[in-house]
Amino acid sequence: MTQRKAGKRSISFGPGVGITASSTVVGPMEAAGPLGRYFDTVLPDTKYGEKCWEGTESKMLKEACESVMQNAKAQPEDVDIIVTSDLLNQLTSSSYAVREMPINHLGVYSACAGFAEGVIVAGMALVGGFASKAVVAVSSHHDAAERQYRFPTELGVQRPPWAQWTVTGAGAAFLEFPAPDPLVVSRATLGRVVDYGVKDAYDMGAAMAPAAADTIEAHLQDFGLPINHYDLILTGDLGSYGLEVLRELLARRGIVVDTQLEDCGALIYDRNKQDVHSGGSGLGSSATVFNGYVLKQIPQGRWRKVLLVATGALHSPVRVKQSESIPSVAHAIGVEVKES
Amino acid sequence: MDYLMAFLVGGLICALGQLLYDTTKLTMAHVMVLFVVLGSVLTGVGLYDKLLTLGGAGASVPVSNFGYVLTKGILSHLQRDGWFGLLSGAFELAGAAIAAVILFGFAAAVAFKPKG
Numbered sequence: 285m286t287q288r289k290a291g292k293r294s295i296s297f298g299p300g301v302g303i304t305a306s307s308t309v310v311g312p313m314e315a316a317g318p319l320g321r322y323f324d325t326v327l328p329d330t331k332y333g334e335k336c337w338e339g340t341e342s343k344m345l346k347e348a349c350e351s352v353m354q355n356a357k358a359q360p361e362d363v364d365i366i367v368t369s370d371l372l373n374q375l376t377s378s379s380y381a382v383r384e385m386p387i388n389h390l391g392v393y394s395a396c397a398g399f400a401e402g403v404i405v406a407g408m409a410l411v412g413g414f415a416s417k418a419v420v421a422v423s424s425h426h427d428a429a430e431r432q433y434r435f436p437t438e439l440g441v442q443r444p445p446w447a448q449w450t451v452t453g454a455g456a457a458f459l460e461f462p463a464p465d466p467l468v469v470s471r472a473t474l475g476r477v478v479d480y481g482v483k484d485a486y487d488m489g490a491a492m493a494p495a496a497a498d499t500i501e502a503h504l505q506d507f508g509l510p511i512n513h514y515d516l517i518l519t520g521d522l523g524s525y526g527l528e529v530l531r532e533l534l535a536r537r538g539i540v541v542d543t544q545l546e547d548c549g550a551l552i553y554d555r556n557k558q559d560v561h562s563g564g565s566g567l568g569s570s571a572t573v574f575n576g577y578v579l580k581q582i583p584q585g586r587w588r589k590v591l592l593v594a595t596g597a598l599h600s601p602v603r604v605k606q607s608e609s610i611p612s613v614a615h616a617i618g619v620e621v622k623e624s
Numbered sequence: 625m626d627y628l629m630a631f632l633v634g635g636l637i638c639a640l641g642q643l644l645y646d647t648t649k650l651t652m653a654h655v656m657v658l659f660v661v662l663g664s665v666l667t668g669v670g671l672y673d674k675l676l677t678l679g680g681a682g683a684s685v686p687v688s689n690f691g692y693v694l695t696k697g698i699l700s701h702l703q704r705d706g707w708f709g710l711l712s713g714a715f716e717l718a719g720a721a722i723a724a725v726i727l728f729g730f731a732a733a734v735a736f737k738p739k740g
Contacts, residue, residue, distance in 0.1 A: 330740075337740040427740050438739060441652055442645065484649070 288411060291506025293474050300470040300622060301407040302463025305355035306575035309344045311426070311452030314564075314572065317553045322576035323453075324351065330427060330452055338376055341425035344454040345370065345381035349421045352456035356417075363387050364415035367406045369398025369422040369567060371429050371450075378423075387419070396492075396521050397475065397596030398422045399455060399571040400615035404472045407617075410461035423454035424566030433601050434485060447486040448523045448549060449560035455571025457579075463622075467582060471618035473503040477598060479611040485604045488612075489526020489549075489562055492595040495612040496522060497533035499593055503616050504539070512543040514618070515587040518578065520570035520594035521549035523562035544587075548573035570594040582621060589620040626680055633679025637686045656687055663691025667699075693717040 290296045308323045315326040325347060327340075334340040345368065353360060366387045370377035375391040382389050394401045402420035409415045427437050429450040435441040459469070478498055482491035496519050504511060511517070522530055527547040534541055549564035552573055574592050581587065594617075599610040641655050650658070666672040672692045675683040683689060694714050701713025715722065 431740075435652075439652075444646075 288408075290471070291502070293476070293502045294506035295404065295408065295472045295474070296507075297407055297411050297468070297470050297472065300463050300468025300620070301403075301410050302460040302465055303457055303467050303469060303579065303619065304460050304465060305352050305458040306579045307348050307352040307355055307456045308572045308576040309348045309351075309423075309454045310568070310572055310576075313426075313449075313558065314451055314453050314552060314568075317558060319552055319573060319577045322580050323572060324576070327452070330425070337425050337428035337431075338372060339380075341370065341372070341377040341423050341428050341452075341454075342380035344425070344452075345377050345421055345423040346385075348423065348454035348456040349381065349385065349419055352419055352421065352458045356458035356460075358417060358458065360385055360387050363417050363419055365390060365406060365409055366419045366421065367392055367402040368420075369393060369402050371395060371398075371424050371567060372432060377425075377428075381421075381423070394475070394613050394615065395596030395598050396424070396565060396567050396569060397594040397613055397615045398567045399457075399574065400472075400520070400592055400594035400617050403457065403459070403469060403617050404474065404615060406459050407461075407469055407472060410459060416461060418459045419456060420459060421454065421456035422567040422571045424450050424452070424568040426450040426452045426566070429566060433599075443561060444484075444486050445561050446489065446523075446525050447561045448488060448521065448563055448565035449553065449558075450566035451521075451549075451552060451564040451568035451572060453566075453568030453572040455568065455575035457575055466622040467579075467619070468622055469617050469619050470622075471503070471507060473499050473506060473616040475499045475596075475613040475615045476502075477611045477613050479609055481609045483604070483607065483609045485599060485601075485610070488521075488565060488597040488610065489523040490529050491597050491599075491610040492612040492614065493522055493526045493529035493533055495614040496530050496593050496595050497537060499614040499616050500534065500591075501537055501539060503591065503618070511539060511541060514543055514589045514591040516544045516546065516578070516590045517541075518570075518574065518590060518592050519545075519547045519549075520592070520596070520614070521563070521565040522547045522595055523549045523565065524555065525562045526595075551577070578619075582619070589618070591616055591618050629678055630680045630682035632682065633675060634682030634685060637683070637688060641686075659686065659688040660691040660694075663688030664695045665691070667692045667695035690718065690721065693721065 368378035697716030701709030
């Protein structure tokens with residue numbers, strides 16, 4: 285049997301898991317940001333005809349799933365497995381989004397790192413021969429997340445400058461093995477849960493940056509790659525402050541970043557014009573930026589090799605109120621255009 | 625002059641709250657409770673009355689005034705009824721405020737729907 289394990293913590297997907305299609309659904313604020321033109325569907329408002337934000341989030345996720353299958357010219361019956369993730373308790377948005385879909389479902393949770401975890405789980409199933417077509421879809425909604433993790437939105441609590449804005453959006457990718465197209469996920473590194481003792485539920489960038497540094501270092505070691513193997517290293521939702529912390533942490537580990545290092549959360553909004561403080565967060569951050577902005581520009585040749593390091597703050601509101609700190613994780617997927 | 629003093633006293637109380645909120649890890653609930661307790665203690669030692677004379681609405685509008693009305697009612701009942709006043713006096717003055725909160729809260733809940 286072919287050994288797919290690489291180093292201590294990584295997986296080689298061999299010839300690569302094909303990304304056949306992608307789709308994104310975003311709220312009005314995300315569409316008004318600098319990446320607005322890369323997103324497929326834009327909601328007219330944050331309710332989208334639903335009575336509550338939780339309902340809106342499920343609807344976004346469902347539409348992302350349906351349109352990614354359309355984009356891949358596949359029927360639900362063709363899909364062997366759908367992996368979804370979101371931020372709400374009991375994976376609420378996921379279950380309500382897929383309840384009418386006749387597809388085997390796996391729900392995964394690693395907070396905002398859910399998209400990368402989903403791709404890793406689906407990728408292992410595909411390369412392992414347990415499935416041949418898979419959908420990975422995730423979502424987050426600002427208002428629904430805010431009231432679960434912090435305070436009711438209508439209370440009007442002041443947000444500190446390092447707070448981030450949960451992205452209202454859903455992103456989906458259609459994966460196939462063997463890959464029909466040159467665009468593939470070729471490598472992945474699983475995150476370890478790290479905790480540097482940050483207790484402020486608003487300061488997630490600082491809480492997650494150590495997890496991102498840890499996973500990036502492991503990825504480079506496991507595959508013996510220099511950091512500039514990738515044209516772009518994209519973290520999920522560290523925000524502007526968290527990204528600075530990451531640069532510092534990488535420098536301390538002796539990793540000189542001589543390639544483009546960006547953060548989805550820092551890219552998605554215009555911090556000077558939009559009142560988002562340190563940038564975006566949530567599963568929607570990495571999922572919409574990756575499936576929209578990145579995947580749409582790879583065919584145009586802007587980048588050939590991209591490492592997505594999706595970061596997740598794994599705290600529960602209950603444990604934070606009990607004065608516990610915020611454990612974090614980062615899962616990485618390496619995407620590339622194969623030379624033909 | 626009344627306006628100026630109300631502005632200064634009220635402004636200082638609110639600025640203190642904002643500073644606490646910005647420089648410590650206290651949440652909004654902590655700061656609110658702290659101000660009610662502070663108002664109560666200042667009333668007990670006779671200082672809040674002076675603040676009210678000085679600042680008028682500047683001192684009576686912030687939440688610290690809730691501590692004042694609670695304590696004021698208790699103190700008057702304490703003098704009149706003895707120890708039983710500790711329990712009976714709390715809502716003497718605060719009763720009107722609490723009734724208003726219940727009434728307006730109820731009316732708002734009946735009239736409006738939550739946003740999400």
